[in-house]
Amino acid sequence: LSRPRLAFLGAGFAALVAVFVWSIWLALHRPPGFESLQATDMIWALPFIAFPAVGIIILARRPGNRVGWVLFGIGIAIGVGLAATEVGRLLSVSHGAGGTLVFLAGDGGIKMGLALVAILLLVFPGGRLPGPRWRWVLRLLLGVAALTVAASFLASGRLDQGNLPASPLAWTVGGPIVNLIDGRPGLAVYSLLLLCCAAAPFIRYRGSNEQVRRQLKWVAWSSGIFACAEVVTNSIGLAPGLPDPVRAALLVPPAVAGAAVAASIGIAVLRHRLYDIDAVISRTLAYAALAALIVAAYLAVVVGAGALVGSRSGSNVLLPILTTALVAIAFQPVRRRLERLADRIVYGTRATPYELLSRFAQRAAAEYPDERALERLAHALADGLGAHAVTVVLAGHAEGPHHAAAAWPPDSTPSASSVLASAPVVDAGEVIGELKLWRATPLSQTEQRLLDDLAAQASLLIRNVRVTAELRLRLDELRASRQRLVAAQDDERRRIERNLHDGAQQQLIAIAGRLGLAEGRPLDPQTARLFAELKVEVASALDDLRGIGRGLYPPLLASQGLRPALAALARRAPLPVSLDVSAERFDRTLEGAVYFCVSEALQNACRHSGATSVDVGVVSGGDRVSFSVRDNGSGIGKQDVAAPGASSGGGLQNMADRMAAVGGGLNVASSDSGTEVAGWCPERISASIKSADDERT
């Protein structure tokens, strides 16, 4: 705003203050016949001086914000109106009805000033209406106010202002119409409009961002205090027989609270970013409740105990002392409780900054370091700082250096209007990550410091998460490579078995065929005997080759599955073997692992245990396949079970490795009455994929 205009405004404000002072002086020196006032009665005017004062400051700082003009207007309307009513009273003595007109004009000014207060509700805090439709509320409000003022001029003989004569403009013919406007119907419409205006801030609150909400909260806070002051003052004022100084003092709190409303409007418009209204509200709630409790405690002890003890002399001195002691003792714990309660009411799940920091530190130390922990961290951060999106970024993440390792809310995308705040997470001089948060308003300096502190606290957790992730990755790689090794080994065995079958075996068969052809020919006995011997040798070589092929990878296992393959295995065992094997088909690697483990365990049982029978079982269910090989032999040595790598247990170690490679495990239990080798692994490929598995070669 330009200097001259500023000077002009200043002069205007000075004049306004002068008008207020003058009208108060007039009010205190009213002519006889009018109600006389005390100086303290005029304290109600204080807020109406505060309003234009704040208005001037807003106009100076934010010339574009109409709130300033509205505030200034309230001051002018009330001040000038006040002065005019007093002047009217004075003039009525000398000029009669002319004075009434001046009084009515002043009264109209005050009415318009109150209408402006309603308009203030409509346009606060930005100086604009909540929406285009609200123009109609504004117009109606102004129209009805003007009509009411006009009606007060036209009304006849209804002035309850002491010696003031009736309005000379009284319109007797239109009396009913005037009464309609000036009477209850008009009042009802006016009240409805005021209600609309009062609803405007609530409607605005729902649809606005964090910044506007904070501004509204400021005024809601001061208005709440004002309302409380009014309620308390008026309730106490009802008590009969109060001394005059007390009555005068009762007027002070509402007036001061009204002025505070003006001040809060100023803060809301100009400085709201500097102060945390939530903290202010929280403290106010806590101390108000505390004050109420102290008063209640005093009353309870003094009145209650006084009634019990009776009004013996001496007790009057003791009781207040006792009460004070009680209050002093209870004060600290009650205050702490109340503060915590107030925090919870105001911040909700949002923690106070100190709480957030300490909780965060505890978590960082105790949390199991996985990526869920990062998400919980982001969650805590979002709650604590009132952000609508938080991401935790890890440097050198597998998905790229700026990949968000965790976010809260999950999969959230920050809206365009929000502000980004961030803090690097540093561990031993290396930037290992970043905390990013999006919020409607920028962080205050305190909050940014808090975020930096939190980032420092988070470094331990983030480093642990990184280490854990790396370890898990490495573990996964190891597991996969072990699985690949086993699968490759099985494939290699199958390949060799096939080569054996297609190569050496076929050649031997061809030789057998040619030997067979010689059968029908005339041979000398020696040659015939040689041929017969050769045939036997070829047959036994073929038998050997079949055995080798089966040992490498039984074709029956690949072609028909575990049950037939294990049946064939059992048939060759030197002991009776009873089988209870699921007929299902499983993943090839799984079948291979189970087959070789059962085969190994069966061999152990037949060779070492002195058993007379073996039970073999393979069952599937609950997403896992398990097998057991149980003999009734003398058991294997304890040291073999405990350390499968040693002596005869080399096979056990192989079996354990084999099951581990398919993600399962092996259990060996041995006693004097026999040994049980049991293993399990997850069933990853169900029987339904059997055909597809068969197609594969």
Added chain:
Amino acid sequence: MLSLTVVRVVLAEDSYLAREGVARVLESDPSLELVGVASDFDGLLTLVDERRPHVLVTDIRMPPGFDDEGIRAAAILHETHPSVGVVVLSQHDEPEYALRLLERGSARRAYLLKDRLAEPATLLAAIHEVARGGSVIDPGVVERLVAAQARFVTSPLSSLSAREREVLSLMAQGSTNEAIAQRLFLSTGVVEKHSNAIFSKLQLSEEKDVNRRVKAVLIYLAEGEMAR
């Protein structure tokens, strides 16, 4: 259609050496005529469609899968060409394969180990048996089964006499009572008596039809231990 003098044969075998070996054995029998040779599963089916043989002699394991294509071909032919006999030549001595071959009925089916090329007579006899509607299971497979079953005192087979075991083994190979009698130099009546004794000792319901008897005995031998 069916000539009583000449049996038309299609041969399926992917290994050159084995194919030549089998072909020579077939050529040595004037009552057989080799009408086509295939080297894989699809070629086999096409050839049977085209040449209408009486008997298919096939390897068990062939391209494309190198698994049990011979047996699968037999199952398909059971539907499409029920009159064609199938002799599966195999290197697997496990009865599971033989039982699979007999899954849809044992008539006109033979399961022989490839070792039999050294005994051309066995192979040729099997081809003729199948062409006549009979069934043959390689004695090697059956003997292994019987031996495996009879090892343990707990097995019902251990209650059979040596002669009864011989009879059982021949029944499992597909022989008729007459053939068994001839082979063991017994009268048919004695063989029948043995047969009754065997079925009652093993608690099997007696099966008069020879083809079905093969399967029943084979299943008993293969799964006797398991079926509890």
